[in-house]
Amino acid sequence: MRLTRYFLPVLKENPAEAQIVSHRYMLRAGMIKQQAAGIYSWLPMGFKVLKRIEQIVHEEQIRAGHIPLLMPTLQPADLWRESGRYDDYGQEMLRIKDRHDRDMLYGPTNEEMITDIFRSHVGSYKDLPLTLYHIQWKFRDEVRPRFGVMRGREFLMKDGYNFDVDKAAALHAYNRHMVSYLRTYERMGLTAIPMRAASGPIGGDNTHEFLVLAATGESEVFYDSAVTDLKLGQREVDFDDRDQVKAICDEFTTLYARTDETHDAALFDAVPEERRKVGRGIEVGQIFYFGTKYSEAMGANVVTADGSRVPVEMGSHGIGVSRLLGAIIEASHDDKGIIWPEGVTPFHAGIVNLKQGDTATDAACDAIYKALKAKGLDPLYDDRDERAGAKFATMDLIGLPWRVTVGPRGLANGVVELTSRRTGVSEELTAEAAVARLAEIYADW
Numbered sequence: 001m002r003l004t005r006y007f008l009p010v011l012k013e014n015p016a017e018a019q020i021v022s023h024r025y026m027l028r029a030g031m032i033k034q035q036a037a038g039i040y041s042w043l044p045m046g047f048k049v050l051k052r053i054e055q056i057v058h059e060e061q062i063r064a065g066h067i068p069l070l071m072p073t074l075q076p077a078d079l080w081r082e083s084g085r086y087d088d089y090g091q092e093m094l095r096i097k098d099r100h101d102r103d104m105l106y107g108p109t110n111e112e113m114i115t116d117i118f119r120s121h122v123g124s125y126k127d128l129p130l131t132l133y134h135i136q137w138k139f140r141d142e143v144r145p146r147f148g149v150m151r152g153r154e155f156l157m158k159d160g161y162n163f164d165v166d167k168a169a170a171l172h173a174y175n176r177h178m179v180s181y182l183r184t185y186e187r188m189g190l191t192a193i194p195m196r197a198a199s200g201p202i203g204g205d206n207t208h209e210f211l212v213l214a215a216t217g218e219s220e221v222f223y224d225s226a227v228t229d230l231k232l233g234q235r236e237v238d239f240d241d242r243d244q245v246k247a248i249c250d251e252f253t254t255l256y257a258r259t260d261e262t263h264d265a266a267l268f269d270a271v272p273e274e275r276r277k278v279g280r281g282i283e284v285g286q287i288f289y290f291g292t293k294y295s296e297a298m299g300a301n302v303v304t305a306d307g308s309r310v311p312v313e314m315g316s317h318g319i320g321v322s323r324l325l326g327a328i329i330e331a332s333h334d335d336k337g338i339i340w341p342e343g344v345t346p347f348h349a350g351i352v353n354l355k356q357g358d359t360a361t362d363a364a365c366d367a368i369y370k371a372l373k374a375k376g377l378d379p380l381y382d383d384r385d386e387r388a389g390a391k392f393a394t395m396d397l398i399g400l401p402w403r404v405t406v407g408p409r410g411l412a413n414g415v416v417e418l419t420s421r422r423t424g425v426s427e428e429l430t431a432e433a434a435v436a437r438l439a440e441i442y443a444d445w
């Protein structure tokens with residue numbers, strides 16, 4: 001993409017309404033525009049990152065054996081009357097009437113609808129295990145929408161639902177989700193710690209939240225600092241292997257890590273003092289096992305191997321897809337702007353032309369642009385007729401992890417400059433070597 005042909009409405013001033021850095025940078029970098037409290041348009045660069053995050057979520061869900069589908073945003077109230085949640089959900093639910101005076105709602109989550117799909121089509125243990133998920137917009141009429149996409153009213157969520165014949169199988173599904181989430185967040189450059197949580201309106205007693213440590217997080221967290229060193233990394237996971245998957249969950253949930261809702265001072269005191277940490281975290285996901293809460297209420301039964309009919313065992317599992325943009329920026333920025341991790345960056349590299357209109361410099365930039373595209377990379381070429389300082393400021397603000405700077409002086413010596421946004425370290429090398437280096441860096445992503 002050439003910047004002169006793109007739509008990147010960068011703001012010079014700090015928007016007064018933004019209280020935290022991720023909200024400020026998303027507005028300044030032209031990623032989102034607020035349309036009403038907690039409701040945003042996703043401008044091209046914000047949309048691009050959102051799609052990259054979605055893609056990672058899809059890949060890791062499919063890797064774990066989970067199946068994508070798509071349910072609507074609007075739901076009939078009757079389904080929610082069956083589970084009893086139509087009245088319980090309260091004012092967070094946006095209730096709508098259609099022209100026939102039928103009660104509808106904008107879904108805040110989808111347990112009822114997925115249970116309805118299941119009971120309409122599945123009746124035998126032979127069709128289990130089954131995990132269905134979608135990535136769809138949700139609406140919750142939050143009392144205090146704030147911090148930009150972090151606490152929106154309309155927000156994008158991945159929500160998945162497992163159906164299993166017995167509790168052991170459902171707990172395996174729970175563990176499978178935990179492991180798939182660990183890899184999902186790591187690919188986004190995040191350390192998200194699974195913490196034992198309280199269940200809220202979804203119900204059930206087995207639940208973990210995934211928290212990204214950040215001073216601006218809304219949850220208070222208590223943890224053993226050793227949990228932050230745990231990494232899933234590239235290890236092979238066989239998602240059908242119950243023992244292996246459980247062993248990974250044990251590895252990640254044995255050290256003390258809880259939110260204020262489940263914090264236990266006595267257990268925390270047993271953590272060695274120098275590792276005892278109190279901080280704040282952003283909830284980027286949550287998994288629940290709730291057994292037969294919905295299947296019993298809604299008559300979703302399966303016939304087991306011995307011929308009996310039992311309510312199907314279930315759980316639900318969410319990732320805050322749109323909130324993740326905010327969480328990633330909170331975890332990765334400096335005073336000049338965003339620093340995108342390679343896994344989610346909107347463009348792989350920026351090309352800065354220091355002398356727009358100079359024939360040799362323009363030609364060198366074009367050649368690098370084409371060479372990067374030929375390697376399957378997606379560059380953003382700042383081809384505006386602007387001062388170098390303004391171009392650097394834009395690149396720093398929008399946070400592409402790598403920048404190739406091209407100017408007449410370097411070209412006279414046969415070199416361009418490759419700069420890491422994270423470290424600020426620059427290196428002079430030939431244009432070909434810069435392209436090869438970038439291809440090598442992104443081969444791992």
Ligand SMILES: Nc1ncnc2c1ncn2[C@@H]1O[C@H](COP(=O)(O)OP(=O)(O)OP(=O)(O)O)[C@@H](O)[C@H]1O
Binds near residue numbers: 109140142152156321
């Ligand atoms: N208002 C919101 N705006 C953006 N993302 C949200 C919002 N509410 C929930 N999410 C995301 O969706 C995920 C799954 O939803 P869940 O039902 O667990 O939310 P929740 O526990 O009610 O969230 P919170 O405690 O932050 O209100 C959450 O972990 C979070 O990342």
Ligand SMILES: [Mg+2]
Binds near residue numbers: 209283285286
């Ligand atoms: Mg939650």
